[in-house]
Amino acid sequence: MEILAEAVKMAFGSKEILKGIDFSLHNKEFVGIIGPNGSGKSTFLKCVYRVQKPTGGKITLNGTPLDELSYRESALQLAVVAQHNVYSFDFSVLEVVLMGRSPHKKMLERDNLNDYRIAREALATVGLADFEERSFATLSGGEQQRVILARALTQQTECLVLDEPTNHLDVKYQLQIMDIVKSLDLTVVAAVHDLNIAAMYCDRLVAIKDGQIVGMGTPRELLTEKFIYDMYEVHCRVDEDTSGRINIVYLPQHWQ
Amino acid sequence: MRNRSKEISVALVMLLLAVLLVLAFLWALSIGTVKLSFVQIYEGIVNQFTSGMAIETAGQGPVHDIIWLLRLPRLVLAALVGMGLSVCGVIMQAVVKNPLADPYILGISSGASLGATAAILLGIGVALGENFVGIAAFIGAFAMSLGVLFISNLGGRSNSIKLLLGGMALSAVCGAFSSFIVYFANNKEGMQSIAYWMMGSFAGAKWENLMIIGPIVILAVLFLWTQSRMLNLMLLGDESALTLGTDLHIYRQIYLLVSSLIVGFVVYSAGMIGFVGLVVPHVIRMLVGTDHKKLIPVAALTGAIFLVVADGLCRTIIPRTELPIGILISIIGAPCFVYLMIKKTYGFGGN
Numbered sequence: 001m002e003i004l005a006e007a008v009k010m011a012f013g014s015k016e017i018l019k020g021i022d023f024s025l026h027n028k029e030f031v032g033i034i035g036p037n038g039s040g041k042s043t044f045l046k047c048v049y050r051v052q053k054p055t056g057g058k059i060t061l062n063g064t065p066l067d068e069l070s071y072r073e074s075a076l077q078l079a080v081v082a083q084h085n086v087y088s089f090d091f092s093v094l095e096v097v098l099m100g101r102s103p104h105k106k107m108l109e110r111d112n113l114n115d116y117r118i119a120r121e122a123l124a125t126v127g128l129a130d131f132e133e134r135s136f137a138t139l140s141g142g143e144q145q146r147v148i149l150a151r152a153l154t155q156q157t158e159c160l161v162l163d164e165p166t167n168h169l170d171v172k173y174q175l176q177i178m179d180i181v182k183s184l185d186l187t188v189v190a191a192v193h194d195l196n197i198a199a200m201y202c203d204r205l206v207a208i209k210d211g212q213i214v215g216m217g218t219p220r221e222l223l224t225e226k227f228i229y230d231m232y233e234v235h236c237r238v239d240e241d242t243s244g245r246i247n248i249v250y251l252p253q254h255w256q
Numbered sequence: 257m258r259n260r261s262k263e264i265s266v267a268l269v270m271l272l273l274a275v276l277l278v279l280a281f282l283w284a285l286s287i288g289t290v291k292l293s294f295v296q297i298y299e300g301i302v303n304q305f306t307s308g309m310a311i312e313t314a315g316q317g318p319v320h321d322i323i324w325l326l327r328l329p330r331l332v333l334a335a336l337v338g339m340g341l342s343v344c345g346v347i348m349q350a351v352v353k354n355p356l357a358d359p360y361i362l363g364i365s366s367g368a369s370l371g372a373t374a375a376i377l378l379g380i381g382v383a384l385g386e387n388f389v390g391i392a393a394f395i396g397a398f399a400m401s402l403g404v405l406f407i408s409n410l411g412g413r414s415n416s417i418k419l420l421l422g423g424m425a426l427s428a429v430c431g432a433f434s435s436f437i438v439y440f441a442n443n444k445e446g447m448q449s450i451a452y453w454m455m456g457s458f459a460g461a462k463w464e465n466l467m468i469i470g471p472i473v474i475l476a477v478l479f480l481w482t483q484s485r486m487l488n489l490m491l492l493g494d495e496s497a498l499t500l501g502t503d504l505h506i507y508r509q510i511y512l513l514v515s516s517l518i519v520g521f522v523v524y525s526a527g528m529i530g531f532v533g534l535v536v537p538h539v540i541r542m543l544v545g546t547d548h549k550k551l552i553p554v555a556a557l558t559g560a561i562f563l564v565v566a567d568g569l570c571r572t573i574i575p576r577t578e579l580p581i582g583i584l585i586s587i588i589g590a591p592c593f594v595y596l597m598i599k600k601t602y603g604f605g606g607n
Contacts, residue, residue, distance in 0.1 A: 051495045075501030082495065089491040090546045099488060103501030108482055155500070 001027050001077070001158040001187040002062055003048060009056030010043055010211075017043045019211040020057065025159075030188045032202030032219075034195060036232055040211040041191045042083075045163045048189070049080045075103035079152035081165040084145050093139070093147050094132035097123055100154030122150040126180055142173030149177060153184070162190035166197070195248050199223055207231060220246055266550045273557035277335070280561050284568035285327050289576065290318075297323060311463060332470070333461035334567040334581075335560040337522050338532060340473045342540075342559025344515040345533030346551055347480055350487045351508050352416040358534035359519045362404045362423035362512070364397045366430035368523045369454065371396025373434045376449050377441040387460065389453060390524040397523050400426060401516035405509060413505055415494065419512075455580035456527035458567055469521050476518050477556050483511065484548035491546065529582055531589030532559055538596050 003025040010018035017040045025031050035041045046052040048059060050066060059066045061077055079100070097119040098111055105111075123129050126146040131139070136147060145165055152160060160181060166174040174194065178201045181188060192198040198205055199219035207215040207222065209231055215222050223246060228236050235251040286292045292300075300323040309316065311324050344359035352361065360368075374380045375392035384391045407422035408414035438447060480487075486507045489497040497504045522529070540555040563581075566588070570579045 049499055051498055070501075071498055071503050072501035075499060080499040082499070090541065091488070091491070092545060092547075095488070095545070095547050099485075099492065099500060102485060102489065105485065 001025075003059070003078075003159065003187075003189070005044075005048070005057065005059045007057040008044065008047055008054045008059060010040070010047060010052065011055050017211055018047070018054070021208070021211075021213060023206060023213070025187060025189050027158075028185065028187055030182065030190070030201060030203045032190050032192045032198040032205045033208060034192055034198050034205055034231075035208035039208045041208045042163055044208065045161055045189070045191050049078060049161050049163070050074060072103045075155060075157075077157050078159045078161060079155040079157040080161045080163065081145065081149050081152050082163045083165065083167050084141055084148075084169070089137070091136050092132065093123070093128065093134050093136050094119060096136050096147055097132075097150045097154055100151040103155060118156065119150070119154050122153040123147075125153060125184075126150045127176075142169050142176070145169065145173065145177060146180070149180065157186075159187040159189075160184070162188065162192075164191045164193055167193060195223060195228065199246050199248065220244060223248060266544070266554075269544070270553055270557060273554065273561065277557060277561050277564070280564040280568075281331055281335075284331050284564050285323060287568055287572050288322075288327065290322055292319065292322065300324070329461040329463055329466060330458040331564055331567060332466055333458045333525060334563040336466070336470055336473045337458070337526050337529060338536075338559035338561070338563030339477060339556040340518040340522050340559075341529060341533035342536040342555040342562075343477045343480055343552055344518050345537040346540075346548065346555050347487070347511050347515045348533075349537055350490045350548070351511055352419050353491060353493070354416065354420065355538070356534075357420075358530070359515065359522075360528070360530070360533070362419060362516075363400045363427040363430065364516060364519050364523075365528060366427040366434070367400025367403075368393040368397040368520075368528060369450075370430040370434045370437075372453050372527075373437050373450055376453070377437050377443055377446045387465075387524070390460075390527075393453075393527075394520045394524040396430075398516055398520045400430065401512060401520075405512060414508065419508075452580065453527050455582035456529040456585075457578075457580060458526055459578070460525065465525055469525055472521055473518055476514050477552070479514060480511065481549075481552045481556075483507070484552065487511075487548040487552075488546075527582070529563075529585060531585050531593070532563060535589050535592045535596070536562060539592070542596075 003023070005021055005023040008018055008021040008023070009016070021044050023044070033041045033045065043052065047054045050071065061069060061074060066074065098115060100122070101111060101115045101118065104115075120129070120132065123132060126149050128143065128146055128150065131143070131147070136144065139147065149165070162181065166177055169177070174197060178197060181190075182201050190202070192202070202219060205217065205219055205222050206213060207227075214231070215227060220240070223238060225236055225238050228234060228238075228248065235256060237249045237251060239247045239249060241247070282294060282297060285297050286294065296319050300319045303316075304311065304320065304324055307316070341359050345357070348357040348359055348361050349355060351357075371392035371394070372389050374396075375389045381388040381392045403426050404419060404422045405414070407426065408418040438450070486502065486504065489500060489502055490504055490508070492500075494504055536559045537551070537555055540551055540558055544550045544554050566581055566584055570581050570584050573579055573584070
């Protein structure tokens with residue numbers, strides 16, 4: 001599984017959101033994309049999962065340009081967990097998860113026992129095996145996102161795109177969702193808000209600011225006090241423990 | 257397996273509804289100014305099939321004529337209209353992702369009224385034959401849906417919001433033209449027939465029309481039933497659907513055209529019948545859930561039963577007078593709708 005992006009540009013009218021992004025994601029890698037609000041990290045991911053069309057550049061999925069793939073073909077290789085939002089329907093949890101089988105289905109094909117088995121396994125993976133009959137709308141935000149993750153797993157793709165999936169969630173659910181994803185041994189690219197979470201889970205980080213890549217490397221290489229100040233204009237202290245894990249402590253003005 | 261037993265239970269519900277539909281037909285056939293016993297109905301129906309004579313052949317006795325010429329055609333029409341409107345309501349609510357949508361939402365009602373008004377007051381389309389008002393309304397309704405589809409595709413791909421706003425804008429235009437015609441025609445009698453037409457009626461049902469409308473409505477409903485997976489995806493929204501491998505754009509247009517076709521034929525044969533297409537989908541969603549695979553067939557049968565019973569009531573509730581069906585349905589429908597509004601456990605629009 002490999003995703004390559006070359007000089008990807010995106011503009012809305014005269015406003016350039018992405019000014020030429022070069023990006024690569026290799027098999028079984030867990031790559032995090034970081035950057036301040038409005039930096040273009042989400043827009044870039046949307047180009048990768050095809051909700052937006054880049055106005056320039058090229059993205060390939062296992063060597064094939066995205067334009068040459070049908071939506072169904074790309075949905076068989078790449079599943080998405082997007083930002084949490086409010087849903088206006090009353091499906092049961094199992095029904096939502098089963099929709100992940102859509103790209104595998106022909107027009108009139110019904111869900112068979114195999115599809116149900118895959119959906120139930122995915123629900124078990126995210127720890128919601130007992131929830132299948134529950135109404136999706138009545139779940140908490142953290143549970144809903146895990147159901148959406150289960151739906152993505154039901155697509156049985158090699159690659160998972162996480163577009164700030166843990167926004168608005170409590171720290172417990174943030175860690176829980178990232179733990180589940182980490183345990184799956186898939187190829188993952190994730191837009192991450194929280195730098196500590198990025199440092200905890202990602203093999204490699206790509207930093208985007210003002211539509212351009214401003215840094216790349218392992219969390220330990222990239223996340224220095226100076227770099228974080230340049231990116232976010234926030235003072236911080238980066239602690240490192242004996243095993244080389246880093247921890248970022250933000251320093252508000254009255255502490256300095 | 258649990259999903260097996262679930263499928264069986266949906267099949268059971270449908271079987272039960274089919275039995276109820278037959279019972280509703282029998283009840284509605286029996287009542288009216290002349291009461292018929294079930295034995296008479298049974299004999300009248302069996303005789304028609306065994307005699308081999310055409311339905312219109314004279315001299316087959318009053319019972320035969322009451323059943324086959326007066327009551328059955330309008331009941332068949334009521335069932336078709338109920339089925340069509342309920343399913344169109346389900347489709348429209350999915351297509352525009354809005355719980356307030358009904359079959360007429362995209363300006364179809366005002367398109368149809370403009371057509372009918374022009375036909376009644378200006379005599380447009382008199383050459384089209386006896387039901388020229390229905391034909392003009394059909395054309396108005398269908399042209400309106402095409403117009404809304406066209407507008408919503410201007411300046412970028414259509415989406416549910418653009419469809420709704422386009423529908424509202426064109427509705428206002430059509431409404432203005434209708435008022436314009438009414439104002440300048442200054443024709444009291446014509447205004448009365450417009451008002452009567454707007455209330456809807458099954459009285460004009462004829463077998464030769466049913467032979468056309470029946471297959472169209474049933475085939476369209478079956479087609480939409482096969483599209484359950486897409487309709488489910490529509491409720492998730494365009495972005496989620498894309499990541500699940502489906503571009504909904506083209507499907508949205510197809511479903512709108514198919515349901516406009518159904519609504520057009522409903523308007524042609526029975527005028528405007530409100531509330532069925534709004535309330536039935538919600539009630540059924542509360543009972544069987546949002547999955548369109550179950551929702552569409554159950555809503556279709558329930559809508560049919562509802563209008564067959566309503567037609568029976570219309571003919572009998574006031575002695576020797578037929579209450580326009582639109583009035584009765586609004587009287588039943590509006591309280592149902594308020595009940596739905598205040599019932600909080602049901603969350604189509606999000607809680």
